[in-house]
Amino acid sequence: MNPDVLSELIAVVARDVIAVREPEVAASIDSSAIAFERPKNRDHGDWATSVALKLAKRVGMAPRDLAAELAGRISEIEGVSSVDIAGPGFLNIRLDASAAGEIARSIVEAGSEFGRNDSLVGQTINLEFVSANPTGPLHIGHTRWAALGDSLGRVLAASGARVANEFYVNDAGAQMDVFGESVLAAALGEPTPENGYPGEYVQELGRIALERRPDLASLDRAEAILVAREIGYETQLQEIKDSLSRFNVHFDVWFSERTLHAGSSEGGSLIDDAIERLRAQGHVFDEDGAVWVRTTDFGDDKDRVITRGNGIFTYFAADAAYYLSKGDRGFQHKIYLLGADHHGYVHRLKALAGSAGDDPEKDIEVLIGQLVSINGAKLSKRAGNIIELNDLQAWLGTDALRYSLARYPADSPLTLDPELLQKRTNDNPVFYVQYAHARICSVLRAWADKDGGDVASLKDVDLSALDSPQAQALMLQLAKYPAMLSAASADFAPHDVTFYLRDLAASYHSYYDAERILVDDEAVKKARLALVAATAQVLHNGLAVLGVSAPASM
RNA sequence: GUCCCUAUAGCUCAGGGGAUAGAGCGUCCGCCUCCGAAGCGGAAGGCCGCUGGUUCGAUUCCAGUUAGGGGCACCA
Numbered sequence: 001m002n003p004d005v006l007s008e009l010i011a012v013v014a015r016d017v018i019a020v021r022e023p024e025v026a027a028s029i030d031s032s033a034i035a036f037e038r039p040k041n042r043d044h045g046d047w048a049t050s051v052a053l054k055l056a057k058r059v060g061m062a063p064r065d066l067a068a069e070l071a072g073r074i075s076e077i078e079g080v081s082s083v084d085i086a087g088p089g090f091l092n093i094r095l096d097a098s099a100a101g102e103i104a105r106s107i108v109e110a111g112s113e114f115g116r117n118d119s120l121v122g123q124t125i126n127l128e129f130v131s132a133n134p135t136g137p138l139h140i141g142h143t144r145w146a147a148l149g150d151s152l153g154r155v156l157a158a159s160g161a162r163v164a165n166e167f168y169v170n171d172a173g174a175q176m177d178v179f180g181e182s183v184l185a186a187a188l189g190e191p192t193p194e195n196g197y198p199g200e201y202v203q204e205l206g207r208i209a210l211e212r213r214p215d216l217a218s219l220d221r222a223e224a225i226l227v228a229r230e231i232g233y234e235t236q237l238q239e240i241k242d243s244l245s246r247f248n249v250h251f252d253v254w255f256s257e258r259t260l261h262a263g264s265s266e267g268g269s270l271i272d273d274a275i276e277r278l279r280a281q282g283h284v285f286d287e288d289g290a291v292w293v294r295t296t297d298f299g300d301d302k303d304r305v306i307t308r309g310n311g312i313f314t315y316f317a318a319d320a321a322y323y324l325s326k327g328d329r330g331f332q333h334k335i336y337l338l339g340a341d342h343h344g345y346v347h348r349l350k351a352l353a354g355s356a357g358d359d360p361e362k363d364i365e366v367l368i369g370q371l372v373s374i375n376g377a378k379l380s381k382r383a384g385n386i387i388e389l390n391d392l393q394a395w396l397g398t399d400a401l402r403y404s405l406a407r408y409p410a411d412s413p414l415t416l417d418p419e420l421l422q423k424r425t426n427d428n429p430v431f432y433v434q435y436a437h438a439r440i441c442s443v444l445r446a447w448a449d450k451d452g453g454d455v456a457s458l459k460d461v462d463l464s465a466l467d468s469p470q471a472q473a474l475m476l477q478l479a480k481y482p483a484m485l486s487a488a489s490a491d492f493a494p495h496d497v498t499f500y501l502r503d504l505a506a507s508y509h510s511y512y513d514a515e516r517i518l519v520d521d522e523a524v525k526k527a528r529l530a531l532v533a534a535t536a537q538v539l540h541n542g543l544a545v546l547g548v549s550a551p552a553s554m
Numbered sequence: 555g556u557c558c559c560u561a562u563a564g565c566u567c568a569g570g571g572g573a574u575a576g577a578g579c580g581u582c583c584g585c586c587u588c589c590g591a592a593g594c595g596g597a598a599g600g601c602c603g604c605u606g607g608u609u610c611g612a613u614u615c616c617a618g619u620u621a622g623g624g625g626c627a628c629c630a
Contacts, residue, residue: 050572087573088610133630175630290628301557301626308628315630343558344625370559370623408567411559413623415566417579428592429578435592443589499568502577513585513594554592 006047006077006093013073014051017066022059046100046476052089063089100472101463101527103479107534108458115541119486121160126331127153130244130251131168134237135179135197137380138244138389141339144372144414146389147405147547149337150249151494154545159489164331166253168322171233172261173315180229183209187216187228199384205232243389248398248547260321271313274321275306283355293320295351298360304348316348323352323364335365335492337410343368367492370413372405396421399548403430406546407498429502433539434551436505440536441552443517447529450518455533461526470507470514471531477507481538485545494546501542508535 052067059066067089074091075083079099084092107114129149132142150165157163170176182196186206192198209231210216216224237254244251260270275291278284283294284306291307293316306317326334336349346368350360358364380388392401400421407429408414421428447453466475481500488496517528540550 048573053572090573170630173630178630288628292628305628310628312628314628318630340559340624342625346558368559368624412567413560417566431592432578435590439590439593446589495568499577502568506577509593510595512589513591516589518589553590 006080006095007049009077010049010051010070010074013070013077014055017069017073018055018059021061046095046472047093049091049093050089052091056089067091096464097467097472098462098464100475100479101466101531103475104463104466104527104530104534105459105461107478107537108455108530111537112541112544114537115481115485116158116160117482117486118160120156120489123156123161123333124331125156125161125163125333125335126166126326126329127156127163127335127337128166128168129337130249131170132240133170133175134233134240135175136199136236137201137383137386138240139383140372140374140387140389140392141369143247143389143392143401144405145337145339145369146244146247146249147402148369148410148494151402151406151497151546152335152337152492154547155485155489155494155497158485158545161333161489164252165250166255166326167251169237169254169256171237172257172318176229176233177225179232180225183232184216184225184228197384199380200382201236201384202232204382205235208232208235243393246398247389247393248402255322255325257318257322260318260325269321270325271317271321274324275317277324278306278320278355281355281357293351293355295348295355298347298351298354300347300351304351319349320352320355323349324356327356327358333363333365335367337367337369340368340370365492367410369410372414372416374416374418399434400428400430403433403498403546403548406494409493409495429498430548431554433501433505433543434549434554436508437536437539437543437550438552438554439512440508440532440539443532444529444536445552447518453529455529458526458530458533461530462523463527463530465524465527466531468511468515470511471528474507474511474531474535477504478534478538481542497542497545501539501546504535504538504542508532508539 052070053063056063056066064085067085071083071085071091074080074093079096079102080093081096081099082094084094086092127149129145129152130138130142132138138146153163153165178193178195179197181193182202183205185191185193185196186203187210188206192202196202206228209228212231213219213227216227219227241254260274262269275284278293283297285292285294289309290305292303293306295304296302304316305314306320307313323334334353336345338345346366349366350364353364354360374387374392378387378391379385380391382388396416396418404416404421405414421430444455466472481504484496484500488494511531515528517525517532519525519528536550543550
């Protein structure tokens with residue numbers, strides 16, 4: 001008996017009972033409408049539902065009467081041991097030990113697939129995040145979006161969506177030229193130009209540029225800038241890719257802004273095409289010699305210029321072409337994960353979706369991340385007094401860093417405590433969870449050494465011995481995993497996973513303290529091993545969603 | 555001025571139209587001859603910023619208000 005099945009059965013029962021009185025109300029009931037949940041208080045049963053409270057009014061019954069009728073039917077469901085009515089009409093449901101234990105078997109069978117659900121099946125999602133300018137190293141803000149975005153992508157994929165992680169490379173525009181001038185100046189031993197890029201890394205890029213093109217000094221200035229820019233760009237982008245890869249963050253698409261400026265089949269650029277497509281939709285107008293998009297039609301506070309009076313595109317033009325490109329490449333849903341400094345973009349991007357004929361409410365989601373601060377971090381002199389991803393990772397480690405950055409919703413500001421993250425105790429949330437996993441692996445190793453047992457042989461054991469309160473609490477926690485993942489994907493909330501894992505690890509530690517696993521009674525031992533192996537599997541799966549390792553020993 | 559975010563335990567933060575509002579840290583008291591004590595059990599600690607509204611029921615939704623953070627270009 002897993003919770004999805006039970007909630008579905010309760011929905012069926014509710015439909016049945018209510019159909020007699022109010023067929024229309026009955027038809028509107030599905031498993032999401034019955035408020036099926038794990039009660040906070042264990043005295044309230046294994047599972048609880050307030051469905052009677054919610055429906056009583058519409059059916060014209062007293063909540064407790066409706067509850068009583070439902071309770072009678074629910075108690076007949078196979079595997080349900082009791083149903084109690086509490087308070088104004090809550091139904092508190094308890095399961096047989098063996099019915100509850102089935103969860104352990106299904107987890108061991110499903111392995112790393114356990115938790116996958118189909119709540120987002122059919123969605124094609126373009127998930128854009130980080131998108132740092134290729135003119136310098138990634139900083140602490142990028143680090144947060146990298147951890148969050150990558151985990152979000154995995155959460156969405158686990159719910160059945162087809163997800164592409166995408167990095168938009170801003171490799172066109174004036175800042176690239178400034179970058180080129182800075183690299184060239186460094187290569188030639190000149191001072192950094194005014195408003196140029198500071199930082200030791202620019203000097204490094206200059207040295208690399210000179211190494212590759214010793215003739216740099218003899219080139220025409222404009223050409224030299226171009227050469228320096230391209231070498232710097234290529235080198236810096238590669239460093240960004242390497243940093244992210246070390247951070248266990250994966251991108252499917254590296255989308256170059258230059259492709260938008262380059263020609264399309266018709267001769268004009270993709271940006272020209274984009275403006276014409278928006279014009280065809282009726283949202284573009286000319287005024288004061290410039291070309292505008294009427295973004296105010298979609299909630300923006302002012303209209304936006306897309307082509308300036310001097311004929312040059314604004315940055316918004318590239319945004320428009322880029323947005324359309326996502327749709328053209330088959331993505332119906334576009335998620336943008338942006339830093340707090342971009343929050344003025346939200347209306348603009350939504351307006352873009354609307355102007356393109358998409359649904360601004362459904363087809364585009366803009367998540368604004370708040371700032372990260374950290375105590376005691378060293379500023380990177382080489383990168384011009386920012387806090388670098390590379391330094392953070394070397395300092396704190398991928399696991400601790402990714403886990404703690406994924407622990408909070410994107411829209412809440414967060415402060416990292418480096419002292420805590422370096423502790424190898426349960427003060428440090430990632431170690432608490434990893435320790436639970438390592439502890440289980442240790443038990444399984446002891447079993448394998450002594451009896452030669454392996455986890456695959458636990459698929460057919462009798463699970464009725466799992467009747468202690470701690471074992472049942474653990475099983476219920478395990479059973480919640482798929483629904484938790486599905487909720488996390490619906491809310492774009494990878495932090496749900498970290499909180500779940502904390503609770504699951506706590507349930508396991510309590511269980512471990514209450515019951516010895518490797519006992520003499522073979523049947524009991526097998527049942528407990530199945531439960532414990534299932535727990536390790538879910539810890540492993542959950543950590544994988546966060547891009548964090550699940551070590552077998554620590 | 556305007557728009558967005560935030561306000562929950564001493565600290566850092568989850569949660570959410572319903573039953574006694576949660577976790578970690580910190581404080582206090584207990585638990586290893588026994589599979590990893592990197593652990594477990596317990597205690598203390600809250601007008602869920604403030605005022606109204608909707609509701610059978612609001613800490614949760616809405617409005618206002620106060621406080622904090624952030625954003626406003628024919629920049630990129």
